[in-house]
Amino acid sequence: MVTALDWGLGHASRLSAAVSVLRRRGCAVTLAGCGRSLALLRADHPDLPWRHLPSFSPRLSGGRRQWPIILAQVPWFLFCVAREHVLLRKLVKAELPDAVLSDNCYGAWHPSVPSFIITHQLHPHVAQGCPKWVERVVSQALCLMVRRFDGCLVPDIRIGGLSGDLSAPVPKGVRAHAIGCLSRMALAEGPPSETEVEWLGVVSGPEPQRGMMERSLIDRFKALDGRRVVVCGRNPTMRRDVTMVKGVEVLAYADADKLHTRCWCASRPRRSTWLNGCEIRATGCDKNAYICENLILMGELSFLLLLLASVIAIPLLVHTSRLRREARQRNTITKMCNHLFPGDKMGFAKDEVIGDMKKLTSGRFSEDELLDYYLKIKGLQMIDLNSLNDSDIREFLMEPTKIRLHYQELVSFYEKYLTQPQAKGQSAV
Numbered sequence: 001m002v003t004a005l006d007w008g009l010g011h012a013s014r015l016s017a018a019v020s021v022l023r024r025r026g027c028a029v030t031l032a033g034c035g036r037s038l039a040l041l042r043a044d045h046p047d048l049p050w051r052h053l054p055s056f057s058p059r060l061s062g063g064r065r066q067w068p069i070i071l072a073q074v075p076w077f078l079f080c081v082a083r084e085h086v087l088l089r090k091l092v093k094a095e096l097p098d099a100v101l102s103d104n105c106y107g108a109w110h111p112s113v114p115s116f117i118i119t120h121q122l123h124p125h126v127a128q129g130c131p132k133w134v135e136r137v138v139s140q141a142l143c144l145m146v147r148r149f150d151g152c153l154v155p156d157i158r159i160g161g162l163s164g165d166l167s168a169p170v171p172k173g174v175r176a177h178a179i180g181c182l183s184r185m186a187l188a189e190g191p192p193s194e195t196e197v198e199w200l201g202v203v204s205g206p207e208p209q210r211g212m213m214e215r216s217l218i219d220r221f222k223a224l225d226g227r228r229v230v231v232c233g234r235n236p237t238m239r240r241d242v243t244m245v246k247g248v249e250v251l252a253y254a255d256a257d258k259l260h261t262r263c264w265c266a267s268r269p270r271r272s273t274w275l276n277g278c279e280i281r282a283t284g285c286d287k288n289a290y291i292c293e294n295l296i297l298m299g300e301l302s303f304l305l306l307l308l309a310s311v312i313a314i315p316l317l318v319h320t321s322r323l324r325r326e327a328r329q330r331n332t333i334t335k336m337c338n339h340l341f342p343g344d345k346m347g348f349a350k351d352e353v354i355g356d357m358k359k360l361t362s363g364r365f366s367e368d369e370l371l372d373y374y375l376k377i378k379g380l381q382m383i384d385l386n387s388l389n390d391s392d393i394r395e396f397l398m399e400p401t402k403i404r405l406h407y408q409e410l411v412s413f414y415e416k417y418l419t420q421p422q423a424k425g426q427s428a429v
Helices: 008-026 033-045 068-074 075-093 132-146 209-221 286-340 347-359 366-382 391-398 405-416
Strands: 003-004 032-033 050-052 100-103 113-119 151-154 177-180 199-202 228-231 242-246 248-251 262-265
Touching: 003 033, 008 033, 008 075, 008 100, 008 113, 008 151, 033 050, 068 075, 199 209, 209 228, 209 248, 286 366, 286 391, 347 366, 347 405, 366 391, 366 405
Parallel strands: 003 032, 003 100, 032 050, 100 113, 113 151, 151 177, 199 228, 199 262, 228 248
Antiparallel strands: 242 248
16 A cells, blocks of 8 residues: 655655556555545556545745744644544555555554655755754654654665755664655657657646746746746646646646656756756745755765866876886886897896997986987897787887987997897897
């Protein structure tokens, strides 16, 4: 048995995704609830049985100061929770479900049936401007209710992920588990069509905030180009109602498959809505504003971490690449020395050549530069590149020398080293 809080359509929409998963796994599901949330669940799953289970239906203020009107509804909220629990016991006795799954329905638990609640508000932000001590009292009261459930399922990538401190840290006695993000939507596939929506506005939540958001979106969308659609989140039974307001296509409700489109999406920053494009902050909705700000902050932090990692990693990669190149070069020089100075394990013949070249060049170059010049010039005479199998030596010999000799120095070098007869066994590597 599943039920969702009748607070907008966000709770019911993510619970609908959970119902789809349960049905794919062969579970027999019974819907329960009231108002628009039950209407959405029935619209998405018309073949499932349903039962009426009234829950708390809040109402917000039309101004910025929300927390006084929310606190004024606390007695009614507690009464609705107690009534919900009594009615659920009767439904459990009649239906005999194996488990109860609810979305923010704090009275939907049973002492003898495994009961689970989906929520991300273990530490709720009541409203903008609400005193912190009031939020702490509300948080402790909600945690007492959540402890009655066998498990608290947090629809997030991890505890404290997108929801931030709304779900973290987990209060003592609460058995919380992150179950990932729940959504009725899916990625659009295939090439975009010419009639595809370019600007999509999704509205949800209790009145009068929902109506205020709807009017705000329509006013902003009228100045945009392309196809513009606003889904108002009204009763799902009105899904076919389509009107044109100021050049904007207004839908009372839309199925999930109609929302699978490539577009910029503007919505209230609710937990059940991904914010793809622009954000219009909901007046006085502190929890939703916090989630949006936390999501944006996570994006900024991810960018800063990526930038910091790049600042550290790029010089490190450059340094590592240079070290590998130098190691390969040292290994190649060692192989060249073994070929041009066979049997010279102590390096006496190599030191003698470098000493003679120092005298020849009047000490103008370092030993490494002189050895590089000798190995490359002498190596081109001694080694047949056509039969060479070592790519490192081939690359080394084809590189230019680090130094250039004067004409007289060239003549002396050629007379001393390049006119010598080729030693036996030095024809190839």
